[in-house]
Amino acid sequence: xxxxxxxxxxxxxxxxxxxxxxxxxxxxxxxxxxxxxxxxxxxxxxxxxxxxxxxxxxxxxxxxxxxxxxxxxxxxxxxxxxxxxxxxxxxxxxxxxxxxxxxxxxxxxxxxxxxxxxxxxxxxxxxxxxxxxxxxxxxxxxxxxxxxxxxxxxxxxxxxxxxxxxxxxxxxxxxxxx
Amino acid sequence: xxxxxxxxxxxxxxxxxxxxxxxxxxxxxxxxxxxxxxxxxxxxxxxxxxxxxxxxxxxxxxxxxxxxxxxxxxxxxxxxxxxxxxxxxxxxxxxxxxxxxxxxxxxxxxxxxxxxxxxxxxxxxxxxxxxxxxxxxxxxxxxxxxxxxxxxxxxxxxxxxxxxxxxxxxxxxxxxxxxxxxxxxxxxxxxxxxxxxxxxxxxxxxxxxxxxxxxxxxxxxxxxxxxxxxxxxxxxxxxxxxxxxxxxxxxxxxxxxxxxxxxxxxxxxxxxxxxxxxxxxxxxxxxxxxxxx
Numbered sequence: 008x009x010x011x012x013x014x015x016x017x018x019x020x021x022x023x024x025x026x027x028x029x030x031x032x033x034x035x036x037x038x039x040x041x042x043x044x045x046x047x048x049x050x051x052x053x054x055x056x057x058x059x060x061x062x063x064x065x066x067x068x069x070x071x072x073x074x075x076x077x078x079x080x081x082x083x084x085x086x087x088x089x090x091x092x093x094x095x096x097x098x099x100x101x102x103x104x105x106x107x108x109x110x111x112x113x114x115x116x117x118x119x120x121x122x123x124x125x126x127x128x129x130x131x132x133x134x135x136x137x138x139x140x141x142x143x144x145x146x147x148x149x150x151x152x153x154x155x156x157x158x159x160x161x162x163x164x165x166x167x168x169x170x171x172x173x174x175x176x177x178x179x180x181x182x183x184x185x
Numbered sequence: 186x187x188x189x190x191x192x193x194x195x196x197x198x199x200x201x202x203x204x205x206x207x208x209x210x211x212x213x214x215x216x217x218x219x220x221x222x223x224x225x226x227x228x229x230x231x232x233x234x235x236x237x238x239x240x241x242x243x244x245x246x247x248x249x250x251x252x253x254x255x256x257x258x259x260x261x262x263x264x265x266x267x268x269x270x271x272x273x274x275x276x277x278x279x280x281x282x283x284x285x286x287x288x289x290x291x292x293x294x295x296x297x298x299x300x301x302x303x304x305x306x307x308x309x310x311x312x313x314x315x316x317x318x319x320x321x322x323x324x325x326x327x328x329x330x331x332x333x334x335x336x337x338x339x340x341x342x343x344x345x346x347x348x349x350x351x352x353x354x355x356x357x358x359x360x361x362x363x364x365x366x367x368x369x370x371x372x373x374x375x376x377x378x379x380x381x382x383x384x385x386x387x388x389x390x391x392x393x394x395x396x397x398x399x400x401x402x403x404x405x406x407x408x409x410x411x412x413x414x415x416x417x418x419x420x421x422x423x424x425x426x427x428x429x430x431x432x433x434x435x436x437x438x439x440x441x442x443x444x445x446x447x448x449x450x451x452x453x454x455x456x457x458x459x460x461x462x463x464x465x466x467x468x469x470x471x472x473x474x475x476x477x478x
């Protein structure tokens with residue numbers, strides 16, 4: 008098994024870390040959650056963080072936690088899109104295309120919410136499920152999936168996700184649309 | 186104040202609070218929720234640290250903030266470098282898409298050409314593949330595909346020598362492809378017929394028959410080549426060979442195959458009259474068909 012330290016992967020894919028934290032911040036701003044401090048990237052653990060205020064309603068909590076999955080995935084597709092046809096379908100590359108693919112895949116690799124995000128979501132879901140909040144009910148298996156995804160990073164699941172969303176998915180959609 | 190924490194009842198600064206927690210965690214002690222709280226002075230802004238004397242500030246998530254800082258934390262701005270970087274990268278993505286647009290156009294044309302070939306719209310397929318090859322001239326596969334489609338088009342129009350030239354180029358790029366090999370032999374055989382080189386025609390048709398031994402038309406084309414040689418030389422052995430292959434092809438052809446029936450009539454005409462007519466000439470001379478007297 009080819010093992011690379013997490014901090015090294017974070018440095019190599021730092022745009023993804025920045026977008027991950029920015030996604031948390033975007034949803035905090037959209038949902039009126041105060042943001043006290045933001046670190047978009049640093050060499051350390053965690054590589055980035057957002058310190059925000061308490062969140063009262065579960066829907067906001069859910070969106071803030073899952074925000075990176077939405078925004079990182081969308082931006083992964085957006086930045087890979089201009090380059091995936093020449094590189095993947097024609098095997099013809101140039102520095103700009105390779106840069107866009109690195110950028111897109113890096114962003115996609117940090118789409119998964121962290122285990123800290125999962126913990127916050129779990130605590131919030133425990134309270135909200137007492138009111139039978141539908142999002143809270145689906146959050147329990149979702150938290151399990153988030154934990155599993157973070158463990159499977161050791162087996163490059165995050166990289167496979169970035170490649171899948173940035174390169175494979177557009178190819179499938181392109182073929183169907185054309 | 187606001188920088189101090191109450192940890193299990195003790196007021197500690199942040200480094201000491203972290204050290205106390207680390208000591209308890211290393212001793213496998215549980216840290217229940219609520220055992221660590223921030224000490225807050227409601228008159229000192231949490232963010233800018235300004236002391237507002239006796240004025241108790243409004244709080245955001247239990248933390249006191251002054252009015253300007255309240256606005257800041259509620260609408261925390263993105264740093265300039267984040268906004269500028271994002272704008273630059275979006276612009277770069279647009280530039281990259283514009284730079285690579287020809288690949289998208291070529292791919293779309295290839296997909297459309299493939300569908301056109303499947304629905305037997307050969308001129309449209311060729312036109313699309315030609316356009317795709319022009320969009321991406323550095324792709325050898327596309328050039329080869331465009332030559333292939335062009336070759337098919339030329340064969341359909343009856344320009345067999347030109348078709349053979351293009352198909353030879355495709356063959357060089359794909360020597361293992363049986364389809365290209367068969368089409369090339371057909372084009373070369375037809376070109377040899379046009380040039381009245383019936384030895385070459387026979388050689389090509391025999392090679393094609395070896396590739397497609399179960400195809401009645403491939404077998405019949407050998408009969409046609411022998412009929413040409415008989416028409417020119419008058420040698421009976423060529424007539425015998427022609428009839429032999431024609432019989433063999435008839436045994437393989439389905440009963441209702443019109444194409445084979447018409448082919449058979451032309452071969453018989455050639456053997457009877459020793460006159461070599463192309464399919465077009467034959468149709469023009471005998472629009473109602475021909476029967477031996």
